[in-house]
Amino acid sequence: MEKLVSLCKRRGFVFQSSEIYGGLNGCWDYGPLGVELLRNVKEEWWRTMTSREDIEGIDASILMHPRVWEASGHVENFTDPMVDCKECKARFRADQIEDAMCGNNAYKGRKAHKCQAEGKFTEARQFNLMFRTFVGPVEEAGSAVYLRPETAQGIYVNFLNVQSSSRQKPPFGIAQIGKAFRNEINTKNFLFRTREFEQMEMQFFVKPGTDEEWFNYWKERRMQWFLGLGIGSEKLQYHRHEPDKLAHYAKDAFDIEYLFPFGWGEIEGIHNRTDFDLSRHEQFSGKAMKYFDEQSKERYTPYIIETSAGASRSFMAFLVDAYREEEAPTSDGKMELRVVMHFHPRLAPIKAAVFPLVNRDGMPEIAQKLETALRASFKVFYDDSGAVGRRYRRQDEIGTPFCLTIDSQTLEDQTVTVRERDTMVQERIGIDRAAAYVREKLHA
Ligand code: ATP
Numbered sequence: 001m002e003k004l005v006s007l008c009k010r011r012g013f014v015f016q017s018s019e020i021y022g023g024l025n026g027c028w029d030y031g032p033l034g035v036e037l038l039r040n041v042k043e044e045w046w047r048t049m050t051s052r053e054d055i056e057g058i059d060a061s062i063l064m065h066p067r068v069w070e071a072s073g074h075v076e077n078f079t080d081p082m083v084d085c086k087e088c089k090a091r092f093r094a095d096q097i098e099d100a101m102c103g104n105n106a107y108k109g110r111k112a113h114k115c116q117a118e119g120k121f122t123e124a125r126q127f128n129l130m131f132r133t134f135v136g137p138v139e140e141a142g143s144a145v146y147l148r149p150e151t152a153q154g155i156y157v158n159f160l161n162v163q164s165s166s167r168q169k170p171p172f173g174i175a176q177i178g179k180a181f182r183n184e185i186n187t188k189n190f191l192f193r194t195r196e197f198e199q200m201e202m203q204f205f206v207k208p209g210t211d212e213e214w215f216n217y218w219k220e221r222r223m224q225w226f227l228g229l230g231i232g233s234e235k236l237q238y239h240r241h242e243p244d245k246l247a248h249y250a251k252d253a254f255d256i257e258y259l260f261p262f263g264w265g266e267i268e269g270i271h272n273r274t275d276f277d278l279s280r281h282e283q284f285s286g287k288a289m290k291y292f293d294e295q296s297k298e299r300y301t302p303y304i305i306e307t308s309a310g311a312s313r314s315f316m317a318f319l320v321d322a323y324r325e326e327e328a329p330t331s332d333g334k335m336e337l338r339v340v341m342h343f344h345p346r347l348a349p350i351k352a353a354v355f356p357l358v359n360r361d362g363m364p365e366i367a368q369k370l371e372t373a374l375r376a377s378f379k380v381f382y383d384d385s386g387a388v389g390r391r392y393r394r395q396d397e398i399g400t401p402f403c404l405t406i407d408s409q410t411l412e413d414q415t416v417t418v419r420e421r422d423t424m425v426q427e428r429i430g431i432d433r434a435a436a437y438v439r440e441k442l443h444a
Pocket of ligand 1: 025150181184191193194195196197198199266267268269308309310311312313314
């Protein structure tokens, strides 16, 4: 993890938020390469979901009517048990003490549960994870609103708007990508648990009785999505929630977990939420949230199958999964260590790098022309400094799948060398085929 965090900063994937002021706990900024990778993750998800004829997109506001969070159960139930150490003042989630370390520097490496056993902790208190703020100039209870702790509720309250405007019928889904905020007691493990993060949620509305079938369908599809973008099957697993651990709204729930360097961690949850959400919004708003089927003349409250992925957590899984240190030959036949990010080409922040072998003989002009031509379709990087071997290493480290080099042969036959990141195999292609070559590989 330390190597990855330092690569992220050095190469511009992720920076600490407000770093020059000492940072803000649980908040991170995406740098030039990070923002491309994150956009690509979200784009892949959005395309996978909304290219289906039975899924519509939406972008709901972050601030919502406060009654939404009463109906959803968040005001009452979205709490974590919190304890404080009376001695060092560190704060812990009472249900996560097993993994926590004592906050006192004098006892470095000491496990927090030892302090607990010695009676240093306060009683557990429930702490609501929603961030509260106020609309308008007066900070009074009547103007309090919450930063949404999940994007799902924006979908539920718009169920009938989307259904009637897009003329969908259950089974159909609504997809949304957006920021969510949780005032986590302990943020940790880099991007894994942050206070501000992005979710990619798709809520699928189905007729009661067909919910189990659709639940199994989406559980499989979501696992396939991660596998299809290159994550190894040995690093992914399902974790089924035991009946006594199910959330108050759920009939069944599976997490998709990724094996991070610190252990298995949830990257997506798939839940059978029954008719809980729509029924509660109907009850709290007084507005009917039922669907009327014109053909069968049935009126019913759809069940919801939720697929809820963290964009930031998925980003981190793709990042961790891509990182390798490998032996690679140098140009003079010796072996050296190369750091490679084996991103799926569609996720890679930069798709191709263009190098003139030397900065003379007309090579830079041809290389710049090629760069301009490719830039119209892809994110490209131009590099003319240092030995080509070093330029390859710099691109390997950020996961650029293709490097195109203009050399003396280009001047004779208008071909370029394409070097593929994972195999390091080089081949020659016509310069006029370069854009088509990259495009084909991205969609292979
Ligand atoms: P956890 O048990 O890890 O707190 P959760 O079960 O509360 O997660 P959900 O409410 O199901 O998570 O949220 C759906 C997804 O949103 C999670 O799978 C995760 O990818 C992401 N997510 C939730 N909380 C955070 C957070 N604090 N930081 C980053 N991503 C998060």
